Structure formats: structure tokens, C-alpha cells
Amino acid sequence: MATKTEQSTINEYSQSVLKYIRDRPRLRVLLLVGPTVGLLVAFVIVPVLIMLWYAFLTGLPPADYTLENFARIFDPLYLGIIWDTFLIATGTTIFTVALGYTLAYSMVRFSTKTTVLLLLVILPFWTNYIVRMYAWINILQADGVLNWALNSVGIVEGSQRFMFSHEAVLVGLIYVWLPLAVLPFYASIKTMDEDLIEAAKDLGAGPLKAFFTVTLPMTKNGIYAGLILVAVPAFGAFVTPALLGGTGSVMIGMVIDNQFNQAFNWNFGAALGVFLTLVVLASLLLAVLAGVEDKILKRPETEGET
Amino acid sequence: MNINTVIGPVERFLEDHGKRVGFLILLPLFLFLWLPIIVVAFMSFADSVLVFPPENFTLEFYHIFLDNSQAWSAIFTSLQVSLVATPIAVALAIMYSYAFSKYDFPGKGVITVLIAFPLVVPLIVVGIALTLLFGMFGGTGSYWEVVIAHVVRILPFAALIILPSFLSFDTTLEEASKDLGANSITTFRRVTLPNILPGVIAGGLLAFTMSFNEFVYTYFVRGTGMETLPVYLWGRIEHTMSPEINVISIVFLAVALLMVAVAVLITDVERIAIR
Numbered sequence: 001m002a003t004k005t006e007q008s009t010i011n012e013y014s015q016s017v018l019k020y021i022r023d024r025p026r027l028r029v030l031l032l033v034g035p036t037v038g039l040l041v042a043f044v045i046v047p048v049l050i051m052l053w054y055a056f057l058t059g060l061p062p063a064d065y066t067l068e069n070f071a072r073i074f075d076p077l078y079l080g081i082i083w084d085t086f087l088i089a090t091g092t093t094i095f096t097v098a099l100g101y102t103l104a105y106s107m108v109r110f111s112t113k114t115t116v117l118l119l120l121v122i123l124p125f126w127t128n129y130i131v132r133m134y135a136w137i138n139i140l141q142a143d144g145v146l147n148w149a150l151n152s153v154g155i156v157e158g159s160q161r162f163m164f165s166h167e168a169v170l171v172g173l174i175y176v177w178l179p180l181a182v183l184p185f186y187a188s189i190k191t192m193d194e195d196l197i198e199a200a201k202d203l204g205a206g207p208l209k210a211f212f213t214v215t216l217p218m219t220k221n222g223i224y225a226g227l228i229l230v231a232v233p234a235f236g237a238f239v240t241p242a243l244l245g246g247t248g249s250v251m252i253g254m255v256i257d258n259q260f261n262q263a264f265n266w267n268f269g270a271a272l273g274v275f276l277t278l279v280v281l282a283s284l285l286l287a288v289l290a291g292v293e294d295k296i297l298k299r300p301e302t303e304g305e306t
Numbered sequence: 307m308n309i310n311t312v313i314g315p316v317e318r319f320l321e322d323h324g325k326r327v328g329f330l331i332l333l334p335l336f337l338f339l340w341l342p343i344i345v346v347a348f349m350s351f352a353d354s355v356l357v358f359p360p361e362n363f364t365l366e367f368y369h370i371f372l373d374n375s376q377a378w379s380a381i382f383t384s385l386q387v388s389l390v391a392t393p394i395a396v397a398l399a400i401m402y403s404y405a406f407s408k409y410d411f412p413g414k415g416v417i418t419v420l421i422a423f424p425l426v427v428p429l430i431v432v433g434i435a436l437t438l439l440f441g442m443f444g445g446t447g448s449y450w451e452v453v454i455a456h457v458v459r460i461l462p463f464a465a466l467i468i469l470p471s472f473l474s475f476d477t478t479l480e481e482a483s484k485d486l487g488a489n490s491i492t493t494f495r496r497v498t499l500p501n502i503l504p505g506v507i508a509g510g511l512l513a514f515t516m517s518f519n520e521f522v523y524t525y526f527v528r529g530t531g532m533e534t535l536p537v538y539l540w541g542r543i544e545h546t547m548s549p550e551i552n553v554i555s556i557v558f559l560a561v562a563l564l565m566v567a568v569a570v571l572i573t574d575v576e577r578i579a580i581r
Contacts, residue, residue, distance in 0.1 A: 018489055025409065032405035033417060036398045036461065040420050043458045047435035048427070054438055061442075103335045110328020117332070118575045119566065124339050126512075126562035128519045130539050131555040135342035137547070138349055143357040145345055178339065183579055190576075206317025207324070228426065236428020239521065243543065253430045260434055260526065270438065273431045284426060 048277070054270035069271035078255065078272075085252040086279075088166060088241075089234040092173040096230045097223065099174070100181030105215070107182075108189045118186070125179035133243045136172050137163070140244065164248030172240040177233060181226040188222025189215065228284060235280050252276055343559065350552035367549040377554060380538035386449070387524075387534060388517035391456035395517075396510045398457070399464035404498075407472035424462050432458070433526035440527060447529025455523040460513040467512060467577070471505025504573035511569045512578060518561055 021028050055070065057063040072078070107117045124132065139145040140162040150156045162168055196218065200210040238253030245251070252272060259269030320327060350367065352360030371377060402421070406414070424432055436458070440451050479501070483493040499506075521536040528537060535554070542551055569578045 015489075018491065022490065026411070029405050029409050029411045032401040033411070036402040036465075037417055037420065039398065039454075039457065039461070040423070043436060043439070043454055044424055044427075044432060045420070047432065047439040050438045050442065051431070051435040099335060102331055106328045106331045106335075110325055111332065115575050117336070118579050119570065120336060121339065122575075122579050123562055123566055124343060126515045126519075126566055127343065128521075128536055128539070128555070128558040128562075130521060130536055130543065131346065131558045132342060134539075134543055134551060134555060135346045137543075138345050138355060138358070138552075139342060141356070141547075145358045148358045175338070175342065186579070206313065207320040208313055208317050232426055232428055236430045238430055239540075253428070256430055256434060260437070266434075266438065266441075269434060273434050277427055277431050280426070280428060 092234040093231045104185035164246040168244040172244045177230045184225035188219040371553040380535045384534040392514040403469040403472045429522040464509040464513040467509035471502040508578045
């Protein structure tokens, strides 16, 4: 138990510490931001650099340096997988962005129960990823829901093979990332100034024209955000292709998992990780540059119109 | 001119039937989002998941789940990780957001990029990178390594939700409090915190949910020791199809429902949905 004098000494002490910190704004910022930055540097940046280092080694350190791991990526087997990954990830991104934007737009413009709908979008998003994939196994498997439904309507006869295909992986990935894409789209459409649409309509534009000339350009930042949020995980996916694609549709993330957990070739796994990171960062850079370019090109035109 | 003759009727149709068109768009999309989840819930009462429609309905697999000590230990492991990782991430996010909204400091832009970095690098890459780091220090997926992985994973999301509540907060209230003689800690506790609380709680709930659902980082980092519920689920799915897995899925669904319900009660939907 602290006595009264001890208590007041502690108070005085903490007061003087507070004053010391108050008089030093830089120290204050350091104390506030330092832990977050330290954590991210130590457990994101440093690990990624270590991964880069491993990618150039012949084995676990200490080991010799080599370019062998990167050369192996260009083996036709892996090139094929990389191409499939690219196709599936691009397809996922295009479909998810299109569907997500449609969904977000319809929610904002056509519905009065936006709050309820928003809830219905985030609940699947807050549900486990593996659970959502398992749901699709229930649907796509040989005697699953889809085959039953198609048979009862009479579209197909007998059990069709839906699992273990590119299409199954594509549907699974679109399903998983659709809610995540809807949110930035929703935010940008919701917060945009609706008077501009009214103005466009007053000036004679119909809903379609108003959409393409006003809404779409105004919500561009939201579209980029959604694009990035979907494209990054789609390129790196390994749970979905493992469960829905199996050997029928292998993606690069599955190969990385394999190298780590089955083949125990950490160096090749690291090289594939570096490669994947570079591909994703390059795609993002391209998207950003395309966006910037777009803005620069658009400017004289809009100035001409006003 | 030509294009207008085509678009014109479409435009008029949309003008007149906007509501109905909206419904026709929204219905299939929401079915797409919810049908798989409904199927999981439905099939958790089936006697076998291999054939749809199931022949018999039973609660047997709920009993099997309740008696499954491995599943329960995985749930407790998940809670042990998430209930520790979440407050750490939220505290860091609050400190960072406080500094970000109040001060200009060198490297602010770089730090913003740093925080977003885990979002623009695929999960599997940071997952294996963390494994390599811990492996170098002889780590075998101990408890704290898994917790650190979870904090790294959920911190950016917590920060992205909590930061706006600091930015939109009226700072003159803090100055008034200080003018009236309160020190910075009292001011933070009595003035700042109550104002940012809805954002903090929303951020915390999302962070907890993400941590409870987190699979990829845990899967790579855990070694042999730690089995969280998603990792357990993954192991089960690789081997069999069973209604019990659908029952476990219902646990995840219930947690998500509970978190969203609490979040909605405390703050508004927009805040938990939009970052």
C-alpha cells in the first residue's frame, strides 16, 4: 500500500515526466508513432528483405549465392502456372469490380433500405474465408446443390463436373472478394455530390449519360481502391485454388505453399514470393500511372468545355 | 445524333422504371452473396454433405462438435490469440492516429505508405517472410510469434478505421479542456476518448473479427504447436467432407453475426463498413 506521501511523490514524478514529454514535441511524436513503425519495420519490411536474401541462396543460411531459384521460375511448368494465375486474377478483378460497382451503385441509387443492404454485404465479408470456400464445395461438388438444381430444372442430365476447374476457382475468388470491393465503391458513390447528377440531368443528360459523364469519373478513386483490394489477394490466392481447383487449376500461391510445407525448398519458395510481389507491385504501379495519365489527358478537355 | 436514337428509349425506360431495374439488379447479386451461406447452414443439419438434397436431417453433428475436444481447444487457442492481438493493434492504431491527426512530422508520408504496405503485398508473401524471420531465430511458431503475426495483419485495418474518427473530431474541445487546467492525459481520457470511442470500437471489432478469421499468416507461422480454429478447419477440409465442418462454419457465422450486431448497436453501419 502506498502511503499518502508516497502517492504524492508518484504524482509529482508522473507530472514531471508528462512535462518533460510535453516540452519535447519530437519525443512525443516518436513515442506515439514509434511502436507502430517499429513493429511494421521489424515484422514486415525486415522479413520481406530476408525473403529477398533467401531467394538468392542455395539453401538455408549460411549458403552460397545463386540465381538458380529465379531461373527455375522460367521453367515452362511454372510459366504455365504463372499465366493461369494471371488469367484467373485478372478475370476475378474485372468481374468483381464490375459486379461490385453495379451492386454499390444500385444500393445507393435504387434502394431506400441501404443500411440493411450494407449489413447484408458486410456479414459475408466478416465470415471466415475457408468457410465461404467450403460453402462452394457444397454447391459445386458432384452431387451438390448446383447439379441438383440444374437437373431439377432439366438444363442438364446427370452429374456435371464443376469442381477442380479454372471456372470453379474464378467463381470462388469473385465470391470472396465481392463484398470487399463493394465497400470502397459504396463509399465513393455515397459521398459524391448528387447535385452534379441533377445538374447534368437539368442540362439534358439522361440517367445513362449522367452516369458515364458524371458518376463514373467522380468515383474513380473508389474504383482504384476496389481494384487494388481485389487484385492483390487474387494474385496471391492459395486457399481457393487448393480447395476448388486442386490439380485442375494450380495458381502460384499454391506452388509457394507447396515449396514451403511439402518440398521444404524455402529458397525457391522465397524466389516465387519475390516474383509475386514484383508482379503485384508492378501492376499497381501501372494502374496508378494509368490513372495519373488519365487525369492529365482529361484536364484540357474539361477546361475546354467550361 | 445517331447514338441518341438508340440511347434515348433506354434512358426513358431507366427514368421510369429505376426502382424495378434496381431490384432486378440487386436480387441476383444478394442471392449470390447469401445462397452459399444458407446452404452451409442448411447442410449442417444433414446426415451427409455428399449428396444434395440430404435424405435425413439430424442434430447429431452438433453433438459431435460439442464433444470434439480438438475443435474446442482450437476455439480457445483462437480466443487466446485474438483477445491479446486485438487490444495491442487497437492501442497502436490509436497512438498512431492521434499523432497523425495532431502533428506534422518528418516521414509522415513514408509512414502512411508503410502502414498500407501489408495491404498491397499478398498475404502469402508476408506469411512466408515472417516464417523465414522467425525461423532464423529458431522460432517454431510459438504463441507470441502467432500473436505478432496477427497484430501485423490487423493493424492496418484498425488504423484505417480509427484514423477518420480523429480527423473528424473537433480539436477545439481539447484546447478548451487544457485551458481549464486539465493535463494531456486527463484531456485524452475525458474529452478525446469519448469522442473517438465509436470509431475505436468499430476498429476493434473489425480487428478482432479479422484476427479470429485469420488463416494465411497463422498457417505459415504456427509451426506445429498452435492450432487456431481456421487452421483446424483447413486441416479437416483437406481430409473429409462432413456435416460437422458445416457446424464449425456455423460457429464462424455466429461470431461474425455477434460482432456485426455489437458494432451496429454501438456505432453506425457506415462506420464499420467504410474505411
